[in-house]
Amino acid sequence: MVETPVILDGRALAREVRDGLKVRVDALKAQGVNPRLEAVVAAQDPASLAYVEMKKKWAGWVGIESGTFMVDDSVSESAVMEQVAKLNADSAVHGVLIQHPLPGHIDEDRVLESLGHAKDVDGITSASLGRLTAGLPGFRCATPLGITKLLDRYGVQCEGKSALVIGRSNILGKPMALMLLERNATVTVAHSRTKDLPELCRTMDIVVAAVGRAEMVKGDWLKPGAVVIDAGYNKVEGRAHDVGDCDYDSCSEVASAITPVPGGVGPMTVASLLMNTVDAAEATLV
Ligand code: NAP
Numbered sequence: 405m406v407e408t409p410v411i412l413d414g415r416a417l418a419r420e421v422r423d424g425l426k427v428r429v430d431a432l433k434a435q436g437v438n439p440r441l442e443a444v445v446a447a448q449d450p451a452s453l454a455y456v457e458m459k460k461k462w463a464g465w466v467g468i469e470s471g472t473f474m475v476d477d478s479v480s481e482s483a484v485m486e487q488v489a490k491l492n493a494d495s496a497v498h499g500v501l502i503q504h505p506l507p508g509h510i511d512e513d514r515v516l517e518s519l520g521h522a523k524d525v526d527g528i529t530s531a532s533l534g535r536l537t538a539g540l541p542g543f544r545c546a547t548p549l550g551i552t553k554l555l556d557r558y559g560v561q562c563e564g565k566s567a568l569v570i571g572r573s574n575i576l577g578k579p580m581a582l583m584l585l586e587r588n589a590t591v592t593v594a595h596s597r598t599k600d601l602p603e604l605c606r607t608m609d610i611v612v613a614a615v616g617r618a619e620m621v622k623g624d625w626l627k628p629g630a631v632v633i634d635a636g637y638n639k640v641e642g643r644a645h646d647v648g649d650c651d652y653d654s655c656s657e658v659a660s661a662i663t664p665v666p667g668g669v670g671p672m673t674v675a676s677l678l679m680n681t682v683d684a685a686e687a688t689l690v
Contacts, residue, residue: 418671439685499525550672562587571614613649623654
């Protein structure tokens with residue numbers, strides 16, 4: 405019988421990661437390289453603006469300079485494409501974040517695909533996802549990358565384990581499944597058409613919930629001792645904090661390790677974006 409689960413503390417690990425990045429950024433600056441991250445963001449989307457501000461705040465904390473290109477209704481798709489082309493060509497820019505969603509009049513896929521993979525520090529272009537699929541070096545998608553860092557930090561072994569990823573989005577579920585596969589887990593991907601999900605879940609050593617449905621995964625869906633990673637972030641009326649895709653109270657009675665929401669996966673997503681940006685800046689030295 406599992407008693408108290410290990411809390412996979414993303415906030416604490418993100419702090420450690422940032423401390424390490426600060427040292428690397430100082431070293432880069434001493435060699436004349438000023439790491440720089442540029443964001444392209446919808447001007448009228450408060451949630452996107454808040455995410456980008458938070459990313460820029462932590463970028464600034466580690467010493468990464470940043471800028472923002474605001475896209476409002478008056479900005480044409482060709483102006484956004486031009487801006488991305490400029491950022492691709494600018495050797496002073498090391499990473500570019502295209503914050504989803506862009507305004508409706510912009511073909512977001514077209515914009516994203518115009519970003520060169522060498523600056524895709526969010527790891528979400530098809531070039532980056534293709535490189536992950538093929539096992540080639542490249543920037544890995546920030547949220548699943550952050551999750552792998554958490555698993556490593558807490559010594560969670562994936563090799564030979566059964567892992568279920570619930571969700572198959574391009575930014576989370578699919579790359580997560582591939583990264584677990586890279587770690588030699590035996591991976592199953594579930595989605596909205598999966599049958600008997602609770603039953604399937606009960607056979608799994610590792611469960612990653614990336615669904616967007618508040619507290620969907622219950623404790624009685626879990627095998628005793630399962631490792632639970634909750635990537636969900638859901639607003640629920642009347643609740644002080646966003647809640648995850650897993651019901652924390654019942655899951656933590658069964659799991660051997662679990663991420664809290666907030667304070668689990670979220671901070672590691674930002675830390676991973678910064679990590680990729682510093683990697684991109686260091687790559688200019690060689
Ligand atoms: P998404 O694009 O909406 O994808 C959701 C996935 O969940 C889809 O593949 C969908 O299946 C599947 N799904 C929906 N209902 C289901 C059900 N009842 N049973 C099984 N699968 C179901 O969402 P996302 O962008 O991947 O994000 C997922 C969650 O992670 C959200 O809560 C989001 O806020 C959060 N998130 C967190 C971070 C972070 O930094 N912490 C970053 C990104 C996202 P179909 O494909 O069949 O529709």
